[in-house]
Amino acid sequence: MNWLARLSNIDRRMIFVLIGAAVIIPFFRPLWLPVHVTEHVKNVFDFIESIPPDGQAVLVSMDYSPETLPELYPMNLAILRHCFARDVRVVGMTLDPRGIGIGEMAIKTSADEYGKQYGEDYVYLGFRPGIVAVILGIGEDIKRVFGTDNYGADLDSLPVMAHLTNYDDISLVVTLASSTYPESWISYANSRYHQLIACGVTAVMAADFYPWLQTGQFIGMLGGLKGASEYELLVENAGYSRERKTATIGMDAQSVVHVLIVLFIVLGNIAYFASRRSAGGDA
């Protein structure tokens, strides 16, 4: 077998082994590549930074499922840590029934790190079915939509909900999503109630949301693990958190994997053009 045939027929198991090694090795030998903060991520950070302590609440809608947890959970924690570090009240909820446990895990983990009290500093509303009805309902009266929190407590009995009726009392909605939920937030909360919205989405979805970034309907966006690592850096640089930066650790592995995929593309094309040339020569 000549070099050309070998190059064009790399065993797929070899590719899988190389990708596996590219993911695992950087966790043990980190490259510590510098993270460059993009404008869209900085805009979200700056907005939350501008909310006065104990001022209007931030509604964090954790609309994602376990499949995308490795990408979205780090940005979820980073945003919640930022809010709690600045004493911003947080209202947590989810539009995805598979996100109930994840949302609770994220909000409780980050609240405990800052000694925040449930019901006073934050609340977790859990899930209600009917995406459009829930988003529109919050615009009228959030207590009518949910009635109780995730644990069955009456919302009127929670101090954090005392002055919270609708979007007028919410400074920012952050939707962390692995599906088209951000579009629903734009269509109903932003268009109908002019609610400011930021989103955090998986890397493959990020390209879909640029039209709304350009129009200003999203104030900013965190795209994939890269967006999460940028937010982690901003939170750490501001002195709000010294917790392990899981997204930043993952970026080294992602860098190596991306380079490897580019190399595979180059190799595949070299083999393709060389085989075409040799076929032309033979003819």
Added chain:
Amino acid sequence: MILDWYIVVYVFALVIGLQTIIHHHYHKIRRKTKGYWYSMVTLVSLAVMGTAGVFFGIEQGSFFMYLFRHIQVPLGATMFSLLAFFMASAAYRAFRARTLEATLLLVAAVIVMLGRVPLGYFLTKGLPEGFQIPAITEWILMNPNMAAKRGIMFGVALGMLSTALKVIVGIERGYLGGGK
């Protein structure tokens, strides 16, 4: 009012979904069709998660959450992570610069892949800002990508509008069934 109806519909859908999944997998097990073991796993998982949630609660620290965190989350994440392996293999075998359009797509993909990781910035940080890979990536996403995305959105919206009009005026009757 609408939300109440949503909840009613949601509950009915849940019951129908539950009935369908049990019926489907029960028959696969009874007939011992190929891969019926997977049906057994599905039904056992359904029973265990359902029992744990209904009888022991779903709050943090519960048995339900233990199963969720230690089984469902890693399994789900693993499924999604497998994409990286198949993408690498597919990129090697199929991503060829056969035409001008394919070449443009390939070049844009390579730039965006490098621009979405710290390595892209690291490799070009010495260059003027506009020539750094993250800046070029941002330009690609904010211009050609956004224009294409808007075009698709307009196309979909116009298509939906025309289909809705055809249904309203009775030109499109396929949804009524009754013939080819």
